[in-house]
Amino acid sequence: MRTSDYLLATQKESPAEAEIISHQLMIRAGLVRKLASGLYTWLPTGLRVLNKVAAIVREEMNNAGAVEVSMPVVQPADLWQESGRWDDYGPELLRIKDRHERDFVLGPTHEEVITSLINNEVSSYKQLPLNLYQIQTKFRDEVRPRFGIMRSREFIMKDAYSFHLDMASLETTYARMHSAYCNIFERIGLEYRPVVADSGSIGGAVSHEFHVLADSGEDDIAFSNASDYAANIELAEAICSEIRPEPSGDLTLIDTPDAKTIEDVASMLNIESTACVKTLFVKASEDTNADVIALVLRGDHNLNEIKASKLSSIASPLEMAEEAVVKQLTNAGFGSLGPVNLNCPIIVDKSAAACADFVCGANIDEKHYVNANWDRDVSDYQVEDVRNIQAGDPSPDGVGTIEIRKGIEVGHIFQLGDKYSKVMNCGVLTESGRHQVLQMGCYGIGVSRIVAAAIEQNHDKYGVIWPDTIAPFQVAIIPMNMHKSPRIAETANKIYDALIALGIEVLFDDRKERPGVMFNDMELIGIPHSVIIGERNMDNQLVEYKHRQTGDKSTVAISEIVDLVRSKIGV
C-alpha cells in the first residue's frame, strides 16, 4: 500500500475527551473516528488491525471445532419475550419498531436467535454436540460509554454457543474453548489471566473471564503470588484464619467529637484502622422481618456488594439505607454507629468477627466504644464473607498471598446449562426416543476491545508498538526526499515490489514529506519493521533497517534487505 493511495489520517493532537492512552493513540494514529457517543468509524489502519484480531479468533475457533455462522443484528421482540429477557434486560437493550409497528431489538447478544435456530434445525442426539460462532456487530446501549473503543455501544464481538445432551459434554467443550481462548491471547501477544468470575444472575453455573492486565482496566483481579489462583474481586473469597483472642478490657464509652470516619477515629485514639470495626446499614430483602440489616466490617476492609446481595436477608441489588431510617433505629447519625445495643439483624464479616477489644460507634452521636467484644457485648449476630479480598490476604486456595491488579475483560465463557433451552423448549430426541432439553455453553470475545487493550499494553511515548501478529502492516518503507532523487525512488520501488511479491504487508510512504514527519507517523502507527532509504547510504548501496519494538537499527546492503526483512518476519 502506498500512502498516496491510502487514508493515513494521523494527527498531532488528540481530542480533549480522550482520557486513556489507547483512546488517544487510536485517534492520533488514525485507527478510528467518533461519530457519536459510543459509536466509531474504523479507518483503514484500524480495520486492518481489527481484521487481524478477528482472523486469529476465527482460526482458533475453527481449530476448537466451532463452526461459523452469521445471525441478524436486528431481532424480533417475540424471541426476547419468549426468553423473558424483553423484561429483564433493561435499557441496555435498544428496542426499535419497524414500519408495521412491530417490535424489534438490536442484538446485544444472540442466545435467543441461536437457540431458536437449533430448535428448528437439530432434532436428534446424533447431531450433538454442536458449537456455532459468529464474529459480528453487537449493540448495547451502555449507561455510560467511555474510553473510546473500550466501552462503546456498538462493537465487534465473537460469540459462540454450544449445545449438548448432558453436562459432561458441555464441560468437555467448555474446557476446549478455555484453551482456545488461551491460544488466542497468547498468539496476539497479550499479558492476560483467566479468572474465576461471578456467575451473575444466571447462578450456579461455571464461568471464567479473560482479562488483559492494564492499569486502565475497570475490573480488579485478585491473584495468588504462588499459585495460578485468579478471581474477579467481586467473587474472590476472603478467608480469615485468625482466631479471636479473649476479651481483655471492659467496654468503655468515650467521646469522639468530629470523628466521622474510621481514619478520624483511629488517628484520634492513635490506633490502627484494623482495631476498629465499621457498621454499614443496607436495605433488607422483602421477606426479612426488618427494614435494614447492619453489616459489620473491620476498619480497613471494604464491603463487597455482590457477596452481600447474595445473602437472602439482604435486598438484591444491594441498596444502602437512608440516614433518616438509620437515625430512627439507632438515634445516631452516620459516623457513630456500631453493633452494640443494636435492634436489627447484624451480619458480621469473618474478619471483623475475629476481632477482640475493638473500637466501634456507640450509636450515640460523637461517641464510640473501646474494648467492645463479640458475644460479651453483642450477642445475636451472623458471620459471613461480605468483604473484598485485598492485597496481602492469604490466597483462598491456601497457597501464597493475594495481589490485586486491574484487568480489562476481553473474554467471558460460561456454562449456561438449560437457562435458555428450557424456557424456549429447545431439545432433541435421545437414543431412547425421549425428548430432552439441551445444555448450553456460551463464549464471548470482545474483538474490538482487544485492539484497545493491546494498545494499553503496548505503547511508548512515540505511539503504538503493535505485537507482530496484529500490526496493520508488517513493514514501512521510508524513502527520504524521493521526489528529488531518482535512485532513491528506484530503490524504494524495487524493495516495495519485492516485499509485496512475497506477500508481505508493506506501507510505502511515498508522500512528499520531510523525513521527520514520516518517521513520526510510522512510529505513531507502530509498524514493527522499517526500511529507511536515504541519499546518505546510497553511494555504498546501503539502506537502513529499524525495529520498532527494540529500537535496534542496522545498515544493510540493498541486495540483502529483502532477505533480512523476511527473516525478521519469519516468512
Added chain:
RNA sequence: CGGUGAGUGGCGCAGCUUGGUAGCGCACUUGGUUUGGGUCCAAGGGGUCGUAGGUUCAAAUCCUAUCUCACCGACCA
C-alpha cells in the same frame, strides 16, 4: 440516574466578567525555501460561535429553554 464541566473552521484553544460586526496554533490550498527526526517565508480557502426563543440600536458575550458531549460518582457512615 446523581454531580461537575464543556460546546467558537477538521484538531487544540483564546475571546464571554465589562455586549460594538470573530481570532490564534496545528491541519488544508498556492508559490518559494528547506531536506536523516514534526523547516522557514509569503499569499489564500474554510466558522449563521450546539439549537430555539428573549432582552437590546446592537448578542459568541446577558437571560430562558433545550440538545449534545466529556469526566467523576453511584460501597467505606
